[in-house]
Each structure stands twice: as C-alpha cells, then as structure tokens.
Amino acid sequence: MKVTKSIQIKKERILPLSGTVLVKEGDRVSFDTIVAQAFTPGEPEIINAAPKLNVLKPRLNDYMLKQVGDKIVKGEIIAQNIYLFGLMKKFVYAPFDGSLENISKYSGRVIVRGAPIPIDVKAYVPGIVVEVIPDQGVVIETTASFIQGIFGIGGESFGEIHMITETVDEPITGEMITSEHAGKILVGGSIVTAEAMKKANELGVVGIVTGGISSKDLTEFLGYEIGVAITGEEEINITLIATESFGEMPMAQHTFDMMKELEGQMASINGSTQIRAGVVRPEIMVPHLEEVEAVLSEENIDAGMTSGTRVRVIRAPYFGKLGNVASLPTGLQQLETESKARVMEVEFDDGARAIVPRANVELIVE
Numbered sequence: 300m301k302v303t304k305s306i307q308i309k310k311e312r313i314l315p316l317s318g319t320v321l322v323k324e325g326d327r328v329s330f331d332t333i334v335a336q337a338f339t340p341g342e343p344e345i346i347n348a349a350p351k352l353n354v355l356k357p358r359l360n361d362y363m364l365k366q367v368g369d370k371i372v373k374g375e376i377i378a379q380n381i382y383l384f385g386l387m388k389k390f391v392y393a394p395f396d397g398s399l400e401n402i403s404k405y406s407g408r409v410i411v412r413g414a415p416i417p418i419d420v421k422a423y424v425p426g427i428v429v430e431v432i433p434d435q436g437v438v439i440e441t442t443a444s445f446i447q448g449i450f451g452i453g454g455e456s457f458g459e460i461h462m463i464t465e466t467v468d469e470p471i472t473g474e475m476i477t478s479e480h481a482g483k484i485l486v487g488g489s490i491v492t493a494e495a496m497k498k499a500n501e502l503g504v505v506g507i508v509t510g511g512i513s514s515k516d517l518t519e520f521l522g523y524e525i526g527v528a529i530t531g532e533e534e535i536n537i538t539l540i541a542t543e544s545f546g547e548m549p550m551a552q553h554t555f556d557m558m559k560e561l562e563g564q565m566a567s568i569n570g571s572t573q574i575r576a577g578v579v580r581p582e583i584m585v586p587h588l589e590e591v592e593a594v595l596s597e598e599n600i601d602a603g604m605t606s607g608t609r610v611r612v613i614r615a616p617y618f619g620k621l622g623n624v625a626s627l628p629t630g631l632q633q634l635e636t637e638s639k640a641r642v643m644e645v646e647f648d649d650g651a652r653a654i655v656p657r658a659n660v661e662l663i664v665e
Contacts (some may be wrong), residue, residue: 301447301580302554302663305587308443309429312420313436324431328422328439329455330567335420335436341397341413349407351581352380355596363409364455365399371398374437378409400498410458422457424567433463434587444585446554447661449613450512450545451570452521452530452539457507460585464488467549473498480504484568484583486558491539494518499537506538506568508558508583511548531571538570540581544619551621551663563583593665604662610645614659621663622647 318337321451328334349356365377371393378391386394393411426441434663463475471487473494481503488509493516499507502521516522517521521533543552564587573579606623632642632654640656647653 301445302551302557303440304444304557306445308424308426308441308445309539310424310426310439310441311436312422312439313431313432314418314420315435316418318418320431320433321425321439322428322431322437323429323544326428327426328428329425330383330422330565332422333419334422334428336438336540337418338415339418340375341395341415342408343400343412343656344394344527346391346394346409347407347558347647348378348391348402348409348410351391352378354380354407357404357407359407360402363402365393367402369399370397377411385476421455423457423569424584441584442587444557444587446542446558446579446583447572448508448540448542448572448583449611450530451538451572452525453506453530453535453570454533455569455571456505456538457565457567458482458484460484460486460558460561460562460564460566460633462487467510467552469505470547472497476502476504478502484508484566486562487550487555488518489533489549489653492516496520496537496539504515504537506540506570506583506651508539508540508542508568510543510550512539512541513546529568529573529575532625538568540568540570540583548619580613589599604643604657609663610643611657611663612658614656614658617645617647617653618658619653620647625652 312334314335314337316337318335324335347440352362354362362380363378365371371377373393373395374394376390377393379391395413397411397413400412418471420436422439424437424439424441428437429440430438458605461483463471470489471491476495476498482505484506485506486506490511491507491509495549497520542554549618564585566583568583570581572581606626606646610622610624612620613619625646627643634640642654643657645653645655
C-alpha cells in the first residue's frame with residue numbers, strides 16, 4: 300500500500316475505442332475536463348411500417364417523408380398515408396432522435412437508429428497534459444498526496460475531503476451522515492455500516508474512506524454478494540474504500556493524520572480493485588499543482604526495499620498486519636508450500652517476526 304504526502308503521478312486517460320482527443324500537450328486540465336471523446340452507434344429499432352400505413356410493401360417508399368440517411372426527431376412524422384379524400388390518415392412517427400437507416404420494399408419495414416452515444420473520458424486528476432496519444436487519449440502529470448487502499452467499490456469521482464470521525468477506531472454509522480455531506484469524501488474510523496452506506500448513497504456523498512469494510516454490510520448495501528477479483532463497475536453513486544482490511548479495522552494513524560491535514564481540499568477517488576494478475580488498488584489523490592518538484596516519484600515507490608522499510612502483508616496468514624523489513628535474504632527460499640520465492644523477514648508491530656514472500660507485501664511510503 301502506498302501512502303505519501305507528495306508524489307509525481309502520470310495517469311493515462313484512454314478511450315475504449317478510437318475517437319478524438321480534445322486537449323493538446325501542455326494544457327492544464329481539471330477534475331471534470333473532457334480530454335477525449337468517441338461515439339458508439341445508437342440502438343436500432345425496426346418499425347413494421349407498411350401495415351401501419353395500410354399500404355403494399357413494394358410501395359412503402361412512395362409514402363415515406365424521410366429517406367435513408369435523413370435525421371429524425373422524436374415524435375415527427377416519417378411516413379404517412381392520407382386517402383379517401385383526406386378522411387383517412389395513417390402515420391408512422393419517429394420513436395426517438397436519430398437517423399433513418401433502411402427502408403425495405405420486401406419486408407415493408409423501416410429501420411431507425413438512435414443518435415450516436417458519446418463516450419467521454421475525463422481528466423479525473425487536475426494536472427498538465429504531457430503526452431497526446433492520437434485518436435486514443437492523453438497522459439496527465441500531476442503532483443499529489445496519494446493514499447492507496449486495500450479494497451474498494453465504485454468508480455472514479457471527486458469531492459472535498461471531510462473527516463467524519465475524531466479517532467481511527469470509531470465506526471461510521473448512519474446517524475453521522477447528513478445532507479451537508481453531499482459532494483464530499485468522508486474519511487475516518489474503523490468500519491462503515493450498511494445503513495451508513497445506504498444513507499450516504501441517497502444523500503449524494505461522493506465517497507467514504509475508512510479502515511475496514513464488512514463483506515456482510517457490502518452485500519446488504521449492494522443487494523448481492525460481490526466478488527473481490529475485480530470491482531469498480533457497480534451501479535452505485537458512491538465510492539467506498541477500505542485502507543486496512545476486511546472487517547472492523549482502525550485506519551492506520553499516519554493515514555488518518557495525513558487525511559486530517561488535507562481536510563477541505565478537493566480529491567480524486569477511485570474504488571476500482573483488481574486482486575489477480577495486473578493488480579489494481581483503490582486510490583485517493585489530493586493534487587498539489589503548485590509544487591514544482593515532488594518529494595517522491597511513482598517509480599521511487601516501486602524501487603527495491605531496504606531494511607527498516609515499512610510494509611503491510613496482503614496475503615494470509617498475516618493479511619493486513621503492519622511491520623518493518625528486518626532482513627532481505629538473497630536468492631530463492633523454499634516456502635511451506637514447497638515452492639521457491641524471494642522472501643523477506645518482517646518484524647511486526649507486536650514484535651513478532653515472520654518470513655514472508657516479497658510478492659505478499661506492499662510498501663507503505665510515509
């Protein structure tokens with residue numbers, strides 16, 4: 300897990316399909332700046348037009364007011380048949396805004412398609428565009444305080460940081476949350492209850508960052524059991540992040556203190572989590588664009604560990620435990636599973652020591 304007051308971050312913001320980049324290198328962007336845009340075709344709809352007009356299928360085109368390729372507006376007449384000296388009238392109306400795609404004299408049907416659906420990619424973090432990837436997106440560089448969680452749900456958003464508890468071990472409950480918290484990221488405590496999740500979601504709270512999250516409460520909030528392999532696509536209006544572990548777990552004091560210093564500032568938040576290959580962790584970023592140089596770069600965090608480095612174990616049987624690197628044995632070591640891996644000796648905060656595979660820990664940069 301990464302927790303640092305100042306870090307230089309580069310974020311790729313890429314479209315899922317080819318489109319148009321709307322900014323240029325050197326541009327300064329904000330949280331909600333649209334940096335790239337693409338369009339997907341609208342949904343098609345088939346209209347059985349000939350029977351509606353009471354005409355023969357081969358003659359359908361004679362009654363069309365719109366032709367293939369024409370734009371249509373919801374509710375407008377696209378075909379009509381007026382007969383018996385105007386006493387009888389039959390109409391076909393456009394079901395939505397879009398275009399007329401096909402007229403078939405064989406089936407007597409008309410195909411209309413909805414307007415193209417825009418796909419917008421926003422900057423997500425304020426910063427400077429340092430690279431433009433033609434037709435795809437951009438790379439944004441920023442300097443920020445950075446907190447990485449252990450697990451989260453919900454997608455990208457941004458809001459003002461607000462400390463909702465006085466200490467690291469208080470639970471966040473429903474009665475704590477009010478309409479005044481709309482648009483804010485609530486931080487603190489050891490766990491958030493299902494009631495608090497529901498209330499926050501209803502009141503427009505942007506996010507909640509706390510020490511732990513109960514899988515039972517998550518299931519009650521979402522209405523279904525969530526898998527932990529990949530998250531972030533849930534259909535909810537809030538982002539939830541646990542910084543420490545599952546279950547009730549006080550937020551690490553240094554994380555709590557840093558967030559308290561940042562209270563009132565705007566932050567980006569993303570609950571997306573991927574546990575398997577290509578690990579993705581939930582994150583909170585508070586940008587500091589005024590800083591010319593960051594104390595650390597993202598690359599520094601991934602550099603080699605040394606004795607005394609602060610770490611957290613992310614696999615059983617020591618999942619969630621904090622400690623310091625005591626030693627870094629060289630070469631591959633045989634594990635209890637009889638497989639071999641590079642390991643480290645970790646001295647936990649309670650004084651106990653254990654040999655842990657290096658792949659099973661995350662660095663905590665303070």
